[in-house]
Amino acid sequence: MVSLGCPKNLVDSEVMLGILARHGYEVTARAEDADVLIVNTCAFIEPAKRESIDAILEMASYKEQGKAKRLIVAGCLVERYRQEILQEIPEVDFVLGPHELERVFEACVPGPQRLANRPYTPYLYTESTPRLLTTPPYSAYIKIAEGCNHPCSFCVIPQMRGRFRSRHPESVVREAEGLVSRGVREITLVGQDTTSYGEDLGLRHGLATLLRQLSAIPDLVWLRFLYLYPNRVSDSLIEAVASSPKICKYFDIPLQHASAAVLRRMKRGSSGEHFLRMIERIRAAIPGVTLRTTLIVGFPGETEADFQVLTDFVQAAEFDHLGVFVYSNEETCAASGLPGQVPASVAKQRQRKLMALQRRISRRRLARLVGQTLPVLVEGRSRETDLLFEGRLESQAPEIDGHVLINDFDGPEPRPGEFRWASITQRLDYDLVARLEAHCLAEPAPACHPLPLARQGSAPPGLVNIQPAMV
Numbered sequence: 001m002v003s004l005g006c007p008k009n010l011v012d013s014e015v016m017l018g019i020l021a022r023h024g025y026e027v028t029a030r031a032e033d034a035d036v037l038i039v040n041t042c043a044f045i046e047p048a049k050r051e052s053i054d055a056i057l058e059m060a061s062y063k064e065q066g067k068a069k070r071l072i073v074a075g076c077l078v079e080r081y082r083q084e085i086l087q088e089i090p091e092v093d094f095v096l097g098p099h100e101l102e103r104v105f106e107a108c109v110p111g112p113q114r115l116a117n118r119p120y121t122p123y124l125y126t127e128s129t130p131r132l133l134t135t136p137p138y139s140a141y142i143k144i145a146e147g148c149n150h151p152c153s154f155c156v157i158p159q160m161r162g163r164f165r166s167r168h169p170e171s172v173v174r175e176a177e178g179l180v181s182r183g184v185r186e187i188t189l190v191g192q193d194t195t196s197y198g199e200d201l202g203l204r205h206g207l208a209t210l211l212r213q214l215s216a217i218p219d220l221v222w223l224r225f226l227y228l229y230p231n232r233v234s235d236s237l238i239e240a241v242a243s244s245p246k247i248c249k250y251f252d253i254p255l256q257h258a259s260a261a262v263l264r265r266m267k268r269g270s271s272g273e274h275f276l277r278m279i280e281r282i283r284a285a286i287p288g289v290t291l292r293t294t295l296i297v298g299f300p301g302e303t304e305a306d307f308q309v310l311t312d313f314v315q316a317a318e319f320d321h322l323g324v325f326v327y328s329n330e331e332t333c334a335a336s337g338l339p340g341q342v343p344a345s346v347a348k349q350r351q352r353k354l355m356a357l358q359r360r361i362s363r364r365r366l367a368r369l370v371g372q373t374l375p376v377l378v379e380g381r382s383r384e385t386d387l388l389f390e391g392r393l394e395s396q397a398p399e400i401d402g403h404v405l406i407n408d409f410d411g412p413e414p415r416p417g418e419f420r421w422a423s424i425t426q427r428l429d430y431d432l433v434a435r436l437e438a439h440c441l442a443e444p445a446p447a448c449h450p451l452p453l454a455r456q457g458s459a460p461p462g463l464v465n466i467q468p469a470m471v
Contacts, residue, residue, distance in 0.1 A: 298347025
């Protein structure tokens with residue numbers, strides 16, 4: 001399995017793996033050893049599409065060089081370019097859109113190609129759907145909703161994922177309880193717009209209520225949620241985060257821009273002034289809260305004055321984490337026909353300017369943590385060198401933000417899944433350096449032993465999993 005794109009897509013990959021595991025399939029980390037190859041694609045913007053196509057072509061080579069007999073392409077690229085994939089990449093045996101995950105077993109069965117389209121039926125998994133987790137055994141994602149109702153002119157996700165629809169709260173809670181019973185201590189809720197959770201079910205303050213229900217689960221240590229629509233961040237949500245020690249004090253709010261003129265053309269509305277008031281409200285209610293956002297530069301009609309508004313906004317907001325994307329002119333999105341297309345060279349220059357500004361902001365904000373002793377979730381040896389260990393603070397979401405590099409420790413050697421106290425000794429641009437204390441957290445963390453590195457319903461540690469940080 002090659003899984004591309006965001007955590008929402010990763011959950012889809014885990015569902016497909018779970019269905020296949022139930023039918024007796026085993027996962028291998030080596031493509032050359034696989035009988036079946038699956039590429040779960042992303043098609044949000046042009047770089048994601050190119051990466052998906054490259055991955056398909058790479059896996060196609062194993063049908064000649066390895067033992068693979070079936071190549072399956074799934075996900076958003078299929079929803080947008082189903083016929084083109086089938087016509088131009090003959091090695092592909094089966095395609096599955098994001099609403100056809102349950103057909104994955106049918107796709108794997110040897111035999112003649114079965115490529116006919118099925119009637120569109122919106123799909124949403126439940127707690128009874130099998131999943132084979134590919135994340136570390138102490139951390140997992142839960143998708144609480146699918147689709148989107150917002151009309152953003154730069155986005156094609158509603159075309160690929162359909163209208164917004166929520167899972168029932170009872171289903172989410174039961175899934176979370178099952179994950180925690182298997183050793184998961186960090187749960188991250190994902191959806192295209194988690195602030196809309198429950199509205200289609202007639203629930204008021206659905207996300208805030210769900211967070212309170214989940215935070216009551218014993219042995220759960222960290223609960224976080226990603227992707228908030230800025231105009232829907234309510235006082236009830238802020239209060240829910242502030243009131244529970246298990247809910248990470250972390251808000252991921254993709255704002256996309258700060259110029260009112262650009263936001264109007266994006267069909268999002270609002271303005272940088274409104275966003276600053278929202279940020280002030282969150283920070284006043286939750287001291288030390290972590291704020292993350294993503295921005296788009298080079299949107300059609302973005303002038304130098306608009307970009308200056310954005311630059312001033314970033315300077316004033318001082319986000320802890322910031323991602324900047326160059327506008328991708330997708331042919332089926334509403335913005336593709338707008339006048340005033342910004343040259344790519346100008347957009348990339350603006351991206352570099354914002355990231356240089358954010359680097360300075362990040363260094364300044366991280367410097368405030370030096371000398372503090374904070375809870376750290378240990379994740380094991382560093383991916384950069386075996387001489388260091390690494391972990392994450394509550395303020396660092398998995399696979400998205402920076403890390404805590406551990407270059408010294410008291411007591412036993414750090415083990416993945418431990419929650420330990422760490423003294424911050426140095427800041428880098430986006431990462432921190434720390435000395436790990438001998439003792440684990442007293443409350444509300446579990447006892448001071450490592451979580452099991454393998455459990456029923458987990459993929460082997462070498463599972464191919466390509467996951468760019470892309471919203």
